[in-house]
Amino acid sequence: MTNSPKTKALTGAQAVAQAMRQINPDVVSVFPITPQTAIMMQFSQFHADGLVETELVRVESEHSAMSCCVGASAAGARAMTATASAGLALMWEILGVASGLRLPIIMPVVNRALSAPINIHGDHSDAMGARDQGWIQIFCENGQEAYENTMLAVKLAEHKDVMLPVMVCQDGFITSHGVQNVNLFEDKVVKKFVGDYEPKKWLLNTDDPVTYGPLQLQDYYFETQKQRADAMLASKKIYLEIGKELSKITGSNYPLFEEYKLKDAEAVIVVMSSTAGNTKVVIDKMRAEGKKVGLLKPKLFRPFPYTEIAKALANKKYVAVLDRSENYGANAPLFGEIKNALFDSVVCGDKDVCVPKLKSYIFGLGGRNIFESDIEDVFDVLLSDNFDNKVGYIGLRGEEK
Amino acid sequence: MNYKELVNKPQKFAPGHRSCAGCGFPPIVRTVLASTDDPIVAACATGCLEVTSTIYPFTSWGIPFIHNAFENSAATISGVEAAYNALKRKGRIPKNKKIKFVAFGGDGGTYDIGLQSLSGALERGHDFTYILYDNEAYMNTGIQRSSSTPFGASTTTAPAGKVHQGKEEWKKDIMQIVTAHHIPYVAQASVHNPIDLSMKAEKALNTPGPAFLVVLQPCTLGWRYHPSMTIDMAKMAVESNFWPLYEVENGKYKLNYKPSKAIPIVDYLKPQGRFKHLFKPENKHLLDEMQKKVNERWDELVKKCE
Structure with a gap:
């Protein structure tokens, strides 16, 4: 490895929170749901301790968590949230808006069963229920992968030929609450890797007004969907390219x-x-x-x-x-x-x-x-x-x- | 602002959109957007305003605009405003650059499906103005009952029939709900009075923190009156005390207009097809109930404004 990491005993949730701290997103929307909450509790503490410059928005539902990310991302910010299970299901409608508007939102997902009967433990039914909403989905075996893939996801989502949101999935409790050795790379190395988000069209650039989320009827909707599908296919190659770049830092490989x-x-x-x-x-x-x-x-x-x-x-x-x-x-x-x-x-x-x-x-x-x-x-x-x-x-x- | 100043402001909402002849919301949007010289970013809920003004590849919006979904206009503008704070802090937006944030929503998107999103954004204290254009039903989908629909009105999901006489519940009091959030500025306005509307919009936009403005927007299709009568309808709503013009500034109520002699509610209802069935002799008691309710609510309001 080219950069000597620090090894820490962390849960998968903490590992992702560390990645988020290093990424230092502009806007993060927060809403609790087991077993995701462990990520946002840790990140909120980083915020409280002044370790990030993030604007934290403590929303009143996951629907608003994703809606807030859509607003923030369209405004020109690097936006993140995290969720699980029912929370992901509640967001479902806005997941499609996020990818349809081609907003590079990053979302760690801690996979958990869906109701009913209610069950808080790990399975993949939440992510599978959202698999066709135009989000890139990366599944992680352990905390280390979740940590590294969160960084990778930022660059992948924001790549000009991709511009799609990404879910970084880890198993509820098994990974999110299991303590493992996680190699954390230096803050400045991660910061340099993810770089700054440079949006092309953004709401806060008021000198160049843009209309996000117009009505498209029979004459244009189809083409827009095809572009989204093409970008999704193109992202496979770009994932591999960015993975190679990340390898230089981590020494790991990022195959499909x-x-x-x-x-x-x-x-x-x-x-x-x-x-x-x-x-x-x-x-x-x-x-x-x-x-x-x-x-x-x-x-x-x-x-x-x-x-x-x-x-x-x-x-x-x-x-x-x-x-x-x-x-x-x-x-x-x-x-x-x-x-x-x-x-x-x-x-x-x-x-x-x-x-x-x-x-x-x-x-x-x-x-x-x-x-x-x-x-x-x-x-x-x-x-x-x-x-x-x-x-x-x-x-x-x-x-x- | 006087009329002359208002009409000479740069146009931020272009004509050529596809709202109905006689629609009440274009003058609301134009007046609100003309009420500040600062740049504005707008969010808008799904509904008539959004679908008629952004038909791709055209847009009426000369300002940055985002439509997300039906129920999340307030949550969306929360994200935009949060981004503004973050990017300002990080130096990506000049420190001295002021931007105003406005969220638009109809009554369906505000009283009903978007109420939670609105409540959350108000409680969090984002610096934005919420503009509710209230046409008292789900007009975009074809005149369905909302919790803003007034008692007695016939809609396509609560139509007047042989047994039922339109909506059987009273209109939800959104002003009370919003006021209960103790935000700095809450006001009710009407499209027929642009001077009052622009005064309120200016106050709302210049208030740090959340501000809320509900504007009555007569709907020619849904209320079933002649398109030339939109402004008259709004005026009668105010003159009958059905729609008082008032504001709540830092918890203090103020009545902005008091009719010298209120017109009877029936004068307001009569020209509207949605209330036609109430004028059958056997439904007279419903009209009486409505008049009673209008009087009660007016008296309550006047007391609060004393």
Whole structure:
């Protein structure tokens, strides 16, 4: 590493709050929701201690938190907020406004189950419910990733060819409240990396008035949506470029997805966020037993790297996709994307891709624990070559292993 | 400001927008924007004003403008004002540059779906002026009842019929709700009196902290009167004591206009198609109830202004 970091014992939430302190956003809107609150409590303390120059707006709902960010960002400020679960759901309408107006808002999301029944623990149903609102979504395995991706997100969002908001997701409680060693880089290094936000058209530039959020009818709306879709696709390449730049500071890599002992694997688990960490431990153990198992951990969920993932899974015999959210009456979100990726490649005549035998699993809803033995069981099922295409439910009461 | 000064102010809301003939809000917007020489940034809730003035690729707004959604005009301007404070502190905006912040909303976007957002912004004390153009129903979607719709009015979601006679509840008192936030300036104005309106807008805009101004905006389609009568309708609302002109400055109530002799409420209701059914003989008691309520509310207000 080119810059020696300070290692601190931090929760994922604290790690993100540290990133926010170093980014020193112009405007941050604050509203509590478990388990996100830990981020904003820490950031508010930084504010109270004068460690940031941020204008803190303690709004009366998440709907207003995002609305305030939209106003601030359009005004020319670097704006951030953070949320989880019901808060993200309440913002849903304004998420689309933020991306539709091409505002580079940054939002750490601490993934938590949605009601009902009410449940405060980690799963991905909140972010999956918002996946089609034109936000870039980056999923993080641990506090370190959440810390680094928050910085990366700022540059990505504000890139002239992107200009889209970004969610940086971490698992509720597991990551947000679990204490880990986190390497913090020097304030001035981070500050230099993120740079200043230089908006092109901003409300506070009163000499050059701009109308944000006009009415577009049948004659223009379509083109605007296409531009947003194009920017989303373009962001994949820019994410990689900015990742390379960040590597120079952190020494880490920022691929679209992480491969762990994937190259020669016969049986692969695809899983995001903290569970990927557990899976690595299981892989090491099973590899020692001579079993060819591996992991593919998507980091960028929007835009989704279809072709790249299809190539990485080419010629694997078995793939299990583990989703931490339901998709009632449809393929689970991550499973559906993996299946799409493979299908596209085959239809397009990519001879290098031979579709593996797939199995979809749902796990961890409402924070239900997943154990290393569960992950090992999944690999064993794959390697047995004796499984159907029904959805498996890991750790569900009454479900056979 | 007198009429001459007012009309000679630079035009910040351009003609060519697509509001109805006889619409009451363009003169409200023009008067408010003419009431300061400082640069203004405006936010606007979804509604008639926004959809008729910003049809892409055109805009009537000669000032920076943002429309976000229906229920969050106040939260949006909060963000703009917060950005102003932050960027000023960081030196990206000159320290001596003054900007005024205005949020517009209709009655649906203010009394109903945007009430929480408004309350939050008032409580937080942002330096902005909220302008409520009150046309007493969801006009943009086709004349549906709002909590601002007056008792007895027929709307498309509370129509007059064989059993029900239009709205059966009284109009919400937004002035009391806003005043309860103890913000420095709260006022009620009417589009027919631009001198009073611009005096109030000027005060509101120059008041540090939040200020609120509700302006009655007769709606030719929703109220069902001839488009030439918009200003007359607003005037009758005031002359009947249905819509008193008053202000609450640092908690002190002041009546700005007292009709020498109030006209009966029926004179105000009669030209409006939305109240037509009330004039059937069997509905006379409803008109009586309305007159009674107007008198009660007026007396309450006069007491507060003493």
